[in-house]
Amino acid sequence: MPEYETKIREIAKGLLEDGKADVIIGYKKGSIPMVNEPVLIRDPNNVENLIWDSHCALNLCNYLTGRKERIGIIANGCNSRNIVTHIVENQIKREQLYIIGIPCTGMIDHRAVKRAVNDREILAVEESEGRFTVRGKDFEKTFEKKDFLQTNCAVCLHPNPVVYDEMVGENVKIPEGINPFKDVEEIERMSAREKWSFFADLVSPCIRCYACRNACPLCYCPTCFVDESDPQWVGKSIDPTDTMTFHFLRAYHCAGRCTDCGACERACPVGIPVRHFTKKLNKDALDLFSWEAGLSLDQRPPLDVYRVDDYNDFVE
Amino acid sequence: MVTKIFTKEEWVRALKGAKDDYRIYLPVKHKDFHAFELLSDETAPDFEFQNTRLSPKSLIFPQSERMFEYSLDEKDGEAHIVKETPKDFYPQAVVGIRPCDAHALQLVNVNFDNPQYKDPWWVKRLESTILVGLGCNEPCSTCFCTSVGGGPFSERGLDVILHDLEDVFLVKPITQKGETFINKLGQGRMADDTLSDKAEAKARSSLEKVTSSIPTGKLRDKVVTELFEAPFWEEVAFACINCGTCTYLCPTCWCFDIQDEVLGKEGDRIRNWDSCMSPLFTLEGSGHNPRSEKCQRVRQRFMHKLKYYVDKYEDGVQCSGCGRCVRYCPVNIDIRHVAKLMNDFAQ
């Protein structure tokens, strides 16, 4: 998206030159197709490295935790919601940030693209006007981007930044008639036994590399419960019970905080759709508390507050 | 040694016929990727693959392995005494292992089987394993085996190598162990010169298809402390999220952890793959951690592979150029770029 890139670079350069930011956090073009590298830029002469395309899928909010300087950061809808969550949870201060807002048209699901070319090696990808073309050694194919969105992007209802200092373009239209929880409802309809085998099957390829956890901006705990040794809550082998415990508990720790940015799923080296866990809890947060994470700087997540006048009787 | 020819159907049939004498592992496609799977009558192996997502190192060095067991029942006369968990080292064959992954096992072997200590499980399992490689007719753009001492048809570490000649496999034994295995299969016909020449020509042409490389020539001469203090590490490490993808997918990463697990009054001592990317890897009981920062851990991984190993064993880098870390790193930290920074570094 060349028009966004020009604007991003222009703003970033200005921020660094005027001393309004010490660093810029954005993406640079990856060394292989369909993966970009998060980058930290200090020198205004290096802003040309900043890019924006449909492969900027790792949530940049990960890189904010605990930083002390003034930061210019680019943020689309979900990333901005994680920034809000980070601010509400005291992981960064609003005053430290200059948010370069990006109206987002979604990220491309690189796995789906590879499937569509029968696993042949993709050597280059170009995109324009809602379509993208992939090239390999002896093939070239053009696809509609809307058919290859990451599954979270396909059901995204918040593509525009909820908090920003400057936008790089006009807000995109919010899609209508989307039920983001169709897949969750399907699982909800299963019997307990079916659910168990569905989830057991889902996590069976897990190698406990924790890429999902580490790619998640919510998982900033200095010591994760799976890493505790005294007491040790979870075994460290690849016993299925331990692996499931990790996934289930991690999802609960994200309840009411997850923005469905999809970084977890994107990072997983063995392609586990880990969003199946977090999405159920997003749905519960919405059903039970009318809550969607990261939309307001003034409200704490529902599982993070306590009210004496809560209408539920368990409070008494 | 006799090189043989099998049609692809014959080959799979012959392997199925030998599955009582060997546990045979073959590449099978699961959803989006290939993995080595134990051959059964139902297995449908797929040899049309670039490489398995996970390296086959787990067949020699499982991600999780029971080392010892013990009873904690005070009524048991041998309570608290740690005993070896019985294991079988039944002969196994990994059929379709890529040459880079077999080369990787050689690189790891110096760690587990050294003049001072022998890791009994690694040594015995490697001894009982036959590595039947499948040469790469179509290396990927992220393969750089040729710059680290391997190649798409490198025989290093293999017992047998397969050349895929469209409808037939040319099956060439490399070691005695490999020849015994081929003879056990009992089928196939002798390869004639035409096919052998064809295989050789194909292997030569695939060598040229490896277009990627890492520079390593100057690593040995670098002063370790200077490279350690090089200014580029912060930048290299910035994007890293410290997950274990690179280390777990890497065929040359060997680090492990040892853990005790107890259920009721029975316990096991288990070893699990570990990752230098995790802060826990070096966290001491006192709370002190020599590698508490992400940057230190990223540096450790690259320094280990491209400098410490080079200095310690004087046999090149601890990398076989399979390219998995390049392809699957969620944030695109590329060892080819880092190797260049290190190799070109001048104080």
Added chain:
Amino acid sequence: MENPYLPYPVRIDEITTETEDKNLKTFKLVFINPEDEEKFSYIPGQFAELSVAGKGEVPIGIASSPTEKGYLKFTINRVGLVTKHLHNMKEGDVMGIRGPLGNSYPWDEMEGKNVVIIGGGFAFTTLRSSIVYMIQPENRKKFKDISVVYGARTPGLLLYRYELDQWEQRDDIKMHITVDGTDDPDWKYNVGFVPTVTEQKITSAENAIALVCGPPIMIKFTQPVLEKLGFPSERIILSLEMRMKCGIGICGRCNIGDQYVCKDGPVFSLAQLKELPNEY
């Protein structure tokens, strides 16, 4: 094939609480199978992995001397999962031990030299082993003067008090015991930090070699004192600690550069460390 991960079974013969804060206890261990004692043939400076079934293993320096037969001694700080459990164990309990592991102090090099031993806090265990070893009659003649500077924060935190007093009485070893501070009016030894006492009491580096063990802060300030005295870095010997698992240089975590602390160490000369990345 010998399994280097398999511990020998041992029985806890005696537990002594060493310090007034009760965080340090010395465990005297006896091999359950007497033939294992022979296999466990060690020299001062080496360590072992102590194994507690159900909890795991912990690397601890051997505090006994090979001249003390029939048992092994380990002084253990209560700090992590395994050591906390060890502190709750009783005499007669069964555990395991794996080793001996690591190199040792450079005994060949130390022969014929003045030996200066500098220790701080609870890092005096392998130094105790060394002292007991050196003052053994048949060994004593191999070494020239033996001087010991040993300090702790308070008198109650000194290890091996009974032995320290005994060594104090001897004329073949010069003891300089010190504490950072004390309100004990009967305290008859030095008051001051280890580096300061070293500066006052150790007068020459001539034909001398120094073994230094202690907390990082003590090492940091002792090192310049020794260098000022004229100790070349080849003759300043340090014993390092690091998180370990296998203890035999295979599991990969305790490296400093290309050296494994468990196998190539734990004893390094300062000269060796200067050639390695500063990451420990």
